[in-house]
Amino acid sequence: MRDEDIVVIEEPPLNPAERLYLPQIIEGMTTTFRHIFKKKITVQYPEEQKPVPLWYRGVHRLNRDEHGRVACVACFMCETVCPAHCIHIVGAEAPWPDREKYPVQFDIDELRCIYCGMCEEACPVDAIELTPVYEPVGRTRDEMVFDKEKLLEMYDRTIALKPRKDPKITGYPGTGGRPATHDPREEGAA
Amino acid sequence: MIEFFKTQFGFSILLAFIVMNVILLAVAYCIYFERKVSAWIQDRIGPNRAGPWGLLQPLADGLKFILKEDIIPEHVDKPLFVLAPAIIMIVALVGFAVIPWGGQVDLGGAKLIDVQVANPDIGLLYILGVTSLGVYGVVLGGWASNNKYSFYGAMRSTAQMLSYEIPLGLGILVVVLTSGQLRLEQIVRAQIPFTDPQSGAHLWGMWNIFHHPFVFLIVLTCLFAETNRTPFDLAEAEQELVGGYHTEYSAMKFGMFFLAEYAHMITGSAFMAVLFLGGWSLDPIGVGWMQWFHHDTSLLAAVLRMLVMGIKIVIFIFVFMWVRWTLPRFRFDQLMRLAWKGLVPLSLGLTAWTTGLVYFGKPTTWPLTLLGDIVIIAAALLIAARARTPVSGRQESLPAVPVT
Numbered sequence: 001m002r003d004e005d006i007v008v009i010e011e012p013p014l015n016p017a018e019r020l021y022l023p024q025i026i027e028g029m030t031t032t033f034r035h036i037f038k039k040k041i042t043v044q045y046p047e048e049q050k051p052v053p054l055w056y057r058g059v060h061r062l063n064r065d066e067h068g069r070v071a072c073v074a075c076f077m078c079e080t081v082c083p084a085h086c087i088h089i090v091g092a093e094a095p096w097p098d099r100e101k102y103p104v105q106f107d108i109d110e111l112r113c114i115y116c117g118m119c120e121e122a123c124p125v126d127a128i129e130l131t132p133v134y135e136p137v138g139r140t141r142d143e144m145v146f147d148k149e150k151l152l153e154m155y156d157r158t159i160a161l162k163p164r165k166d167p168k169i170t171g172y173p174g175t176g177g178r179p180a181t182h183d184p185r186e187e188g189a190a
Numbered sequence: 191m192i193e194f195f196k197t198q199f200g201f202s203i204l205l206a207f208i209v210m211n212v213i214l215l216a217v218a219y220c221i222y223f224e225r226k227v228s229a230w231i232q233d234r235i236g237p238n239r240a241g242p243w244g245l246l247q248p249l250a251d252g253l254k255f256i257l258k259e260d261i262i263p264e265h266v267d268k269p270l271f272v273l274a275p276a277i278i279m280i281v282a283l284v285g286f287a288v289i290p291w292g293g294q295v296d297l298g299g300a301k302l303i304d305v306q307v308a309n310p311d312i313g314l315l316y317i318l319g320v321t322s323l324g325v326y327g328v329v330l331g332g333w334a335s336n337n338k339y340s341f342y343g344a345m346r347s348t349a350q351m352l353s354y355e356i357p358l359g360l361g362i363l364v365v366v367l368t369s370g371q372l373r374l375e376q377i378v379r380a381q382i383p384f385t386d387p388q389s390g391a392h393l394w395g396m397w398n399i400f401h402h403p404f405v406f407l408i409v410l411t412c413l414f415a416e417t418n419r420t421p422f423d424l425a426e427a428e429q430e431l432v433g434g435y436h437t438e439y440s441a442m443k444f445g446m447f448f449l450a451e452y453a454h455m456i457t458g459s460a461f462m463a464v465l466f467l468g469g470w471s472l473d474p475i476g477v478g479w480m481q482w483f484h485h486d487t488s489l490l491a492a493v494l495r496m497l498v499m500g501i502k503i504v505i506f507i508f509v510f511m512w513v514r515w516t517l518p519r520f521r522f523d524q525l526m527r528l529a530w531k532g533l534v535p536l537s538l539g540l541t542a543w544t545t546g547l548v549y550f551g552k553p554t555t556w557p558l559t560l561l562g563d564i565v566i567i568a569a570a571l572l573i574a575a576r577a578r579t580p581v582s583g584r585q586e587s588l589p590a591v592p593v594t
Binding site: 015017019020021022025028029031032033035036038039040041042044 | 227230231232233234235407512513515516517528567570571574575
């Protein structure tokens with residue numbers, strides 16, 4: 001460190017009243033006293049809950065298509081992209097004519113998951129999505145490994161709250177109607 | 191049996207029993223109140239789950255303290271380690287013995303009975319002595335813990351208490367000179383106007399806070415230091431000293447230290463109410479109203495007076511908490527500077543002024559007493575304006591040390 005880099009800052013001189021501390025103390029006490037009567041910001045958690053945005057990254061769900069079947073095509077993109085390796089898929093030949101594969105088993109370890117949302121971004125058919133549900137609980141670790149049925153049930157539970165993405169629009173009202181893949185930096189460049 | 195309680199001795203025992211239990215309960219609820227006040231000041235709600243409005247929270251806290259494992263570390267001085275929390279609690283509680291709660295009451299016995307556990311001639315000195323003993327609990331706790339952080343805390347606390355004892359004593363001396371009494375009950379009476387129904391003689395008096403507002407502030411400041419409350423809680427500055435003198439304590443032993451702080455606060459509040467707010471008086475400037483309330487010897491009047499006293503104590507406790515959640519902690523050298531360079535000269539000057547008033551036989555002549563405070567503060571302001579040393583205590587013009 002060079003000498004010229006050192007900046008010596010002198011304390012501002014106090015006036016006599018400030019040296020008595022009292023005016024400052026009274027000012028501070030008035031401020032805190034006013035806060036006593038202010039509106040409290042506490043959210044009484046189990047009874048009250050703060051609304052979370054629709055794009056909140058909570059528990060996953062597996063979407064159903066219009067026929068009520070699982071929308072997943074077992075492409076393994078999410079399992080590959082997952083940084084926490086918490087998705088395990090067992091694929092098999094699909095019994096339906098509109099796709100080649102479907103998952104016979106689809107497990108997500110919700111304790112291992114870091115809720116980064118990369119599975120949702122990787123999914124080519126928007127089958128896996130994160131929901132605003134943020135309080136999954138279980139008594140054992142095994143219980144927290146969500147299988148296909150549980151993930152589909154999560155879809156049934158949250159579909160009213162968060163509708164399935166329309167693949168042609170891919171976006172939610174909360175994002176200002178812009179596609180979710182929109183990059184604000186591009187907007188500035190254009 | 192009933193006759194026994196109508197004598198001063200029996201009544202004192204009964205009162206001691208009641209006061210003791212009420213105080214212990216109040217101490218527990220002080221912690222609840224502290225948490226509530228801190229929450230309100232920080233725009234939160236505070237404990238509200240245990241019972242209605244969280245009122246059972248102290249019970250839950252107490253139960254937790256009792257059920258926790260009571261660890262006595264291997265390296266400690268065991269007898270003193272066990273004794274320290276007891277000492278600090280006892281010392282905090284015995285101070286209540288001389289607090290006058292509500293004047294005198296006529297229970298049909300031979301004599302009027304003081305609503306006071308004990309009424310010695312030197313009540314004020316007793317309180318001073320007992321509150322100073324509080325430092326023993328802190329020092330023994332810190333020393334017996336055989337832990338350098340505890341010891342630092344204890345040392346800080348000792349130096350702090352010894353320093354603040356001086357302006358505290360001087361400030362109280364002003365009150366003693368003003369009222370000419372060491373008996374706490376008489377100090378209260380000196381602040382209440384009294385017209386004798388027989389002779390018609392009128393004794394004037396008003397709250398000491400209006401005689402000496404700055405003495406009130408000085409004594410209040412010292413009381414914060416004596417009770418180890420913020421902004422003077424250096425003995426338990428957790429950023430520097432882990433937990434201070436009670437680092438090594440756990441379970442109910444820690445609980446004792448914790449509760450003793452609040453017991454000290456209640457004693458201090460009662461003491462302040464007696465010295466400066468006229469005890470049970472509701473007549474701040476001595477207009478002489480409510481003679482029945484102030485002087486009647488019926489049980490009802492005594493109970494009402496006790497109630498007023500209690501309300502004043504609660505107000506003081508609220509101020510203690512309000513200050514705690516407003517002001518940041520002093521640094522140690524600032525603490526010492528405030529005591530020795532600020533409060534001691536100020537209180538010395540005020541004592542001198544009051545002594546002068548006593549010499550001329552006018553210790554309670556109103557504008558003169560207040561004038562003393564104003565003159566002394568004005569002098570202090572003048573000196574402060576001329577002095578150029580930085581308040582923060584930073585060393586001036588340190589030579590630049592080349593960095594290698």
